[in-house]
Amino acid sequence: MSPRPVPAHPGRGVLPDLxxxxxxxxxxxxxxxxxxxxxxxxxxxxxxxxxxxxxxxxMLGIMAVGALFVLVLSGSPDVSFTAIAQVVxxxxxxxxMRLGGNIFLALLFAAVLGMALGLVNGAIVHxxxxxxxxxxxATFNIYFGMLYVVTHGKLINSVPTLFxxxxxxxxxxxxxxxxATYGLSLMTLVWLVTAAxxxxxxxxxxxxRSVFAIGGNEVAxxxxxxxMLRTRLFVFGLVxxxxxxxxxxxxxxxxxxxxxIIVGKELDVIAAVVLGGASVFGGKGTILGSVLGxxxxxxxxxxxxLLNFSSYWYNVTIGVVITVAITISAVQQxxxxxxxxxxxxxx
Amino acid sequence: MAHEFLRLEKIHKSFxxxxxxxxxxxxxxxxxxxxxxxxxxxxxxxxIKIISGVLHxxxxxxxxxxRAVASLGSxxxxxxxxxxxxxxxxxxxxxxxxxxxxxxxxxxxGRALVNxxxxxxxxxxxMARIQVDLDLEVEVGxxxxxxxxxxxxxxxxxxxLKLLILDEPTSxxxxxxxxxxxxxxxxxxxxxxxxxxxxxxxxxxxEVAERITVLRDGERVATLPPGELDDDRLVGLMTGxxxxxxxxxxxxxxAPIVLEVRGLSKPNNFEDIxxxxxxxxxxxxxxxxxxxxxxxxxxLFGISPAARGEIxxxxxxxxxxxxxxxxxxxxxxxxxxxxxxxxxxxHSVEENLTxxxxxxxxGRLGLVDPVRxxxxxxxxxxxxGIKVADPAVPVQTLxxxxxxxxxxxxxxxxxxxxxxxxxxxxxxxxMAKGAIHQYVRDLAARGMxxxxxxxxxxxxxxxxxxxxxxxxxxxxxxxxxxxxxxEEVQQLVEART
Numbered sequence: 001m002s003p004r005p006v007p008a009h010p011g012r013g014v015l016p017d018l019x020x021x022x023x024x025x026x027x028x029x030x031x032x033x034x035x036x037x038x039x040x041x042x043x044x045x046x047x048x049x050x051x052x053x054x055x056x057x058x059m060l061g062i063m064a065v066g067a068l069f070v071l072v073l074s075g076s077p078d079v080s081f082t083a084i085a086q087v088v089x090x091x092x093x094x095x096x097m098r099l100g101g102n103i104f105l106a107l108l109f110a111a112v113l114g115m116a117l118g119l120v121n122g123a124i125v126h127x128x129x130x131x132x133x134x135x136x137x138a139t140f141n142i143y144f145g146m147l148y149v150v151t152h153g154k155l156i157n158s159v160p161t162l163f164x165x166x167x168x169x170x171x172x173x174x175x176x177x178x179x180a181t182y183g184l185s186l187m188t189l190v191w192l193v194t195a196a197x198x199x200x201x202x203x204x205x206x207x208x209r210s211v212f213a214i215g216g217n218e219v220a221x222x223x224x225x226x227x228m229l230r231t232r233l234f235v236f237g238l239v240x241x242x243x244x245x246x247x248x249x250x251x252x253x254x255x256x257x258x259x260x261i262i263v264g265k266e267l268d269v270i271a272a273v274v275l276g277g278a279s280v281f282g283g284k285g286t287i288l289g290s291v292l293g294x295x296x297x298x299x300x301x302x303x304x305x306l307l308n309f310s311s312y313w314y315n316v317t318i319g320v321v322i323t324v325a326i327t328i329s330a331v332q333q334x335x336x337x338x339x340x341x342x343x344x345x346x347x
Numbered sequence: 348m349a350h351e352f353l354r355l356e357k358i359h360k361s362f363x364x365x366x367x368x369x370x371x372x373x374x375x376x377x378x379x380x381x382x383x384x385x386x387x388x389x390x391x392x393x394x395i396k397i398i399s400g401v402l403h404x405x406x407x408x409x410x411x412x413x414r415a416v417a418s419l420g421s422x423x424x425x426x427x428x429x430x431x432x433x434x435x436x437x438x439x440x441x442x443x444x445x446x447x448x449x450x451x452x453x454x455x456x457g458r459a460l461v462n463x464x465x466x467x468x469x470x471x472x473x474m475a476r477i478q479v480d481l482d483l484e485v486e487v488g489x490x491x492x493x494x495x496x497x498x499x500x501x502x503x504x505x506x507x508l509k510l511l512i513l514d515e516p517t518s519x520x521x522x523x524x525x526x527x528x529x530x531x532x533x534x535x536x537x538x539x540x541x542x543x544x545x546x547x548x549x550x551x552x553x554e555v556a557e558r559i560t561v562l563r564d565g566e567r568v569a570t571l572p573p574g575e576l577d578d579d580r581l582v583g584l585m586t587g588x589x590x591x592x593x594x595x596x597x598x599x600x601x602a603p604i605v606l607e608v609r610g611l612s613k614p615n616n617f618e619d620i621x622x623x624x625x626x627x628x629x630x631x632x633x634x635x636x637x638x639x640x641x642x643x644x645x646x647l648f649g650i651s652p653a654a655r656g657e658i659x660x661x662x663x664x665x666x667x668x669x670x671x672x673x674x675x676x677x678x679x680x681x682x683x684x685x686x687x688x689x690x691x692x693x694h695s696v697e698e699n700l701t702x703x704x705x706x707x708x709x710g711r712l713g714l715v716d717p718v719r720x721x722x723x724x725x726x727x728x729x730x731x732g733i734k735v736a737d738p739a740v741p742v743q744t745l746x747x748x749x750x751x752x753x754x755x756x757x758x759x760x761x762x763x764x765x766x767x768x769x770x771x772x773x774x775x776x777x778m779a780k781g782a783i784h785q786y787v788r789d790l791a792a793r794g795m796x797x798x799x800x801x802x803x804x805x806x807x808x809x810x811x812x813x814x815x816x817x818x819x820x821x822x823x824x825x826x827x828x829x830x831x832x833x834e835e836v837q838q839l840v841e842a843r844t
Contacts, residue, residue, distance in 0.1 A: 204461050206453070213439050213450060220437035224451040224502075283441035 022277030026292040037303035044306050048182045055185035057298035062191050062246040063269045064290040065198040066239035072215045073235045075282025080136035081243040082266040083143040084117045089247035093257050096160045103166045110244035118240020122233040156257035167252030187249050199287040215283030272297050275325050352377045352541050358407035360393055367393040369565045375541050382544040382552050385562035386585055391545055399431045428509030436499045440488025445470040447487050447498050452505040473501040477534045493524025510541045529555050597812035602626040605796040606765050611656030616642040617820040624796040631799045631807035634817030640800055644767050648680035649673035679763035690742050697724035697738035699753050727756050769800045784810050804836045
């Protein structure tokens with residue numbers, strides 16, 4: 001027996017490694033964008049402004065973590081999580097008004113209700129082998145429709161103070177010249193903690209690796225003994241759980257319930273996650289990417305406002321950014337494939 | 348004599364009344380390299396599924412290391428050391444080599460948290476057993492197929508492996524990778540691990556297999572050492588028929604000249620090429636890679652046109668500066684590998700047959716007319732003698748030879764006068780090879796002129812009436828194949844001048 005050398009993978013190093021990752025391009029884009037906006041309006045790069053948009057995008061950020069899990073698992077997006085959040089938001093506020101309680105009970109209630117609604121998606125996807133997007137379009141309509149059937153779309157203008165207290169809580173607060181307090185919002189912290197937990201699950205737990213395995217090759221995952229049902233229920237339960245948390249964060253910030261204000265955001269969330277490098281074929285995506293994706297949207301929105309563009313320009317800009325980003329990653333993919341074909345041809 | 352590892356006795360299995368296996372006896376020794384062959388539908392995959400515990404036999408006995416087991420459930424199979432590597436390899440393209448190798452073992456150990464060092468250690472240990480060295484951190488999707496196969500084998504080695512079943516392992520591998528794979532298989536054997544190849548591409552496997560079992564229509568027809576089998580005998584056993592090996596004879600020497608090439612040149616590719624093809628002729632064009640034969644074919648088909656010279660079709664000079672002009676002149680070109688890759692395997696026979704000519708099947712609203720489409724498919728199935736019960740079945744369920752007919756049919760949609768076949772039997776199993784040769788002869792008999800480019804001299808000698816030998820860009824010899832010996836041609840091809 002003689003050793004048969006197999007050449008190691010060529011051309012690896014810090015820089016080539018960085019250039020292979022979507023996150024790098026996204027981070028560079030964010031830095032450039034920040035610099036440009038600051039040049040046009042120095043108010044952008046202030047503690048008050050930055051903590052402001054980090055707070056208002058906390059809900060989308062939390063949802064993006066859940067959306068990432070689903071994309072990695074199935075490559076097909078969940079679109080029902082905004083409807084879940086909408087239902088949970090209404091329910092948790094009504095429950096708090098009738099039963100009282102504190103923010104921890106509210107969060108628990110919201111998370112459990114959201115999880116239950118998410119598990120329904122997971123069960124249907126698993127047992128009936130229906131693509132995620134189809135199942136969640138259906139449940140989106142059921143959840144959102146039922147909300148209107150039950151509430152007749154009635155607004156709730158005043159929510160219990162426990163939400164206000166939670167939403168206004170600050171870390172590292174400062175007082176401005178005109179006497180207003182500002183600082184890093186607890187909502188932002190909830191987003192970051194969610195992201196950190198999401199990272200830990202995906203990178204460091206067996207469950208998280210199972211999500212990647214199923215996303216990479218479902219048939220093979222089943223063959224090597226991945227617990228398919230458990231993993232799917234976990235992911236869809238998690239999406240519901242996070243939608244519940246996001247709903248509490250949202251109502252704590254806006255301090256009113258408008259029963260159609262969250263739905264419609266699901267496409268922004270999915271776009272941010274895809275922008276962050278999650279593959280629409282499943283099996284690929286990172287928490288860092290999803291955080292950066294949401295951050296990019298937040299900065300674009302905030303920057304355009306500071307530069308006095310109408311809010312319609314936000315949609316146009318987002319559209320352009322998504323198109324460019326997806327084109328770039330498609331080109332990268334093609335290049336990689338060509339490189340591989342070349343390797344195959346070698347004798 | 349080594350001990351028997353696995354023994355199957357009188358295994359029967361039916362699906363909805365169709366007898367997939369009829370009393371099959373089968374055994375594998377410890378550390379034996381065994382090969383299981385048979386046409387599609389012969390029961391190979393059913394047998395594999397019973398051995399791997401995916402299916403349970405209707406009746407019969409299974410013995411593992413001498414002990415009877417009721418049936419092999421998937422878990423029981425793994426516990427007894429049987430692992431299957433399916434043709435699709437069951438790998439995760441998005442995960443690293445290390446994680447792909449270790450995943451089953453880590454699942455087995457029931458870890459809740461991921462220990463990346465443990466994963467790398469498992470992977471290294473498995474690679475060390477068969478002395479391969481892959482970068483652990485590369486994503487498997489970026490590896491060429493040959494290395495992916497090694498990853499799959501390494502994963503099988505993470506458990507207590509006693510029998511490795513490789514399902515069609517060589518069908519998508521280039522030659523050097525096949526050699527490497529076979530060397531790995533010999534290593535496994537040296538470790539006392541038995542290997543069962545399931546294959547219909549036998550040339551390579553013949554080198555290492557100790558016994559070959561042939562299945563036909565759900566029955567075991569023979570188990571023999573490879574020394575007692577040659578291609579003809581094997582085909583006979585697999586199909587129950589014998590293929591005619593009579594040399595191709597071209598009788599109508601007065602048939603009209605369909606293609607005439609005069610002084611065709613392309614600097615650095617070929618020089619001063621002149622030859623003629625008559626209707627009904629099969630002329631082989633042979634030469635080593637770099638002799639200019641493929642370049643000549645590409646020029647005839649207008650893909651990379653010649654610089655000087657003349658091409659006449661049926662006596663009329665035709666400019667062949669593009670593929671469109673070549674097609675219009677009645678020339679068709681089937682490139683190498685197209686026969687293997689030219690089908691959408693999961694689509695139906697009808698879809699595959701009609702795909703190239705859908706634009707000719709449009710109805711009044713500009714939509715494809717399903718009635719005409721079905722009629723056209725039926726017509727071709729009949730004229731080509733494709734054996735299929737229903738045009739709606741997926742192409743992948745057809746036998747190899749029938750699949751090849753479907754592909755050739757696609758290329759004949761334009762009704763050419765001259766057919767250039769570049770390596771039509773490269774990577775094709777013995778069965779399909781015979782079918783393709785017969786089919787090419789049928790085309791010639793209907794008046795088509797065929798230019799057959801091949802690496803296999805025996806193929807040229809038996810199936811063509813003339814051979815053109817190219818070397819260093821020129822046609823050096825033109826020989827009649829009557830009474831010609833393969834060795835003579837070999838020398839002419841390899842001669843240095």
